[in-house]
Amino acid sequence: MCQVDEEYNDRLEKRTVPAVSQKCVKCKEGSAVLIIRAGDAFCRSCFKEYFVHKFRAMLGKNRVIYPGEKVLLAVSGGPASSAMLAQVQEGLSRDAPKKLRFKPGIIYVDEGGACGQRLEEREQVIAQLESIFRATGYPFHIVHLEQVFTLPSSVLEAVSAAPGRPEGSYKAAVDQFIQNSKLDGSVSPGDVSPAQDSALQDAQLRLSRLDTRDTPNGTPPFTPQHGRDLERLFASVRTLTAREDLLQTLRQHLVLHTARAEGYSKVMMGDSCSRLAVKLLGNISLGRGASLAADTGFSDPRYGDVVVVRPMRDYSSKEIALYNRMFGVPSVFIPGLDTKAPDKASIQRLTESFVTKLQADFPSTVSTIYRTSEKLHTACPPQNTDSEPSAKCLLCLCALDTKVEEASAFHATLVSERLSQKRVTESPGVRAGNTNTPASGGQCCSSRGEQDGSCGGGGEGCCSSNRVPPSLDLKSLLCYSCRLTIKDTTALDSLPQYIVTEAERRNRRSQMKQEISEFLLDEEEDGEEAS
């Protein structure tokens, strides 16, 4: 077999050498400057048109962003989100009929504190990004991961979804918007377009914010104590897999909080289809199958009042790289948690290298995986449609996937753990969680506690610390996959206060509910939405 492969390789390589003087397949005139896929050679201007059209088509097809709506662009500085920012700029600067009509703002989450970056490096990166953001004229928010320690617990409370807009209302809203802006235009002399108008507003908004925070030379937006807390939290997480997952969760909370505080009802994420393919396969491997559609689909409605959308999901990372290079879209390289980590350092890292390598041999890999995400269901399972808070995961806010029938992988693992331990410490929901530490020989919570001087990972039942009450049952509030992450977190008392507070609140609620359960007629009525 190897012999055969080798012979073929030789021939295939020869065939893929592109012809230099090829014409553009689109306009058949300009000479091609790049090949997107095998056989599709584009000239510069056709490529630009193709790229721009894709972005607008994605928004046009899905019709979830209404004119005049405030949209928060989550920019990490990487190529995909930078390209997304460039596309929004492009779309907003167009002439009237084809203009995008939402009001953008930018958020950057500085994660240097969790990735062990030095303060000077972080400041440098932020300065670079600020100059990029300032050039757009949009309001921007630079948020530091340390700020999770000042988040209110309301972040985790479920907000019932904005009243659903009826079908066909999109067109009406657009017409309405155009009429209004025409009126505005006739009033103001010199035909001030709404774009300039909103730019003015935005500038004011930005100015008003400048003196309060986020200034590079002013007081830092977080205290050194929070910096140490963050370091302690991430140091207490045993595996890179769980660290990456935790970072993702906390980042999402910060973005969500900022969006709510600043009145954005949409958040745009720059996930490319290459990224989404990795995310899809990675999330399956992490046990996040139940929320796969929300995690990888075009829109993610899980937060209710703030909807996450992914307009870059039709671009491959290759297209984005080509576009950024060809049209000078600036991006900033920022080392992350898994930068320079070996392939097998974490599940996320492993999945990325697996997909990338397979894509090299089978060029349809990414698009096939990505198309799977389109066939999945975005809506929550029916029993959770009333957005009852206790039915959502405390951390990732997806619908809880642990109330499954007994014949399931979830229950099978519970059985395995129960059967492998002595039965004295047994109480429902308590598991000694050292599945992932080959080094430790002991099993039950108590023996582990003695061994490494900390409480058993995941065995919340035996945790005692200043902030986390010994009775805090975090696990029952988490989805399958977040349980795995928390299991790998050894110092649960280092979790940000808002998580602990909300967990306690939910536990109290469910205790209350249990006490009065025999008098409740309808289980659905929880009255939580009122809080």
Added chain:
Amino acid sequence: MPVLCSSCEQKRAVLKRPKTGHSLCKECFFWAFEEEVHQTIVSARLFSPGETVGIGASGGKDSTVLAHVLKVLNERYSYGLKLLLLSVDEGITGYRDDSLETVKRNQQQYDLPLKIVSYEELYGWTMDAIVKQVGLKNNCTFCGVFRRQALDRGAMMLKVDKICTGHNADDVAETVLMNVLRGDIARLRRCTAISTASEGEGVVPRCKPLKYAYEKEIVLYAYFKKLDYFSTECIYSPNAYRGHARAFLKDLEAVRPSAIVDVIHSGENLSVREGVRMPVQGNCSRCGYISSQALCKSCVLLEGLNRGLPKLGIGKHHRLHGKILAREPLTQEEERKLKAVDF
């Protein structure tokens, strides 16, 4: 310092469970492993008393352990099942003939009746003959499709109510990953089901009692029980694409041992959007077996073999089904494409 068993806390532990990381002594491990299979069987209501259950036996570790555990549990918990072994002889010299010897020994060790059905008697072709015509590429397609039907036919000859197969957690997780990589949403939805619904006549319901058992634990169980099994890879299976999924799963397991069951959990909780087109189950108009097309896959493959056009069943050639049914000849152009590739 010897590590004590974490379950009984008395005996010395002899192994670390790949599934949970606990250290257990031999007896506690046997107990835990068997109890888990029992829990799976009970919670999924796989069997009812008085049923005749055929165990798909290849002589490999999975089916050997399955036969052993089922026999133990059937006695311990009085399932009231009539167990028998069901084997398929694909006709692979140097592989299946040896492994069938193991099955025959198992038959005596476990005192279970055995039935062997062969490709040769069912289809008139052995795998050796098929490989001679098809070559080493795609031959697993033939073998897999034929085996599925052969098991059903064997089961019907024996009037079996259910078939169980030795598919383990690794196999199921691997299939989930495979189907994602192939974008096969219909199979993705089906592959995590522990048993197939009874789909009408001609199809015997199947189940996987070892669905949540790690492959490594099956090997540990067989090793410590000193079970007699055959452990050679099939000589015809340099099975490229599934190999990628397999390697990926092994790497995942190395990073996080729970990953195997995590993948299965994901697969069990996927919800497919409404409006995605799913194949409709019908029956083969030639042999009556379940099929989503006019002709079932094994009839198409067989037709290809008999016409000397082995690639007829490889890939999708639904347009040709009409011609095959009407026993019409194919055009020269069509034939040229379907002939075996010469190396």
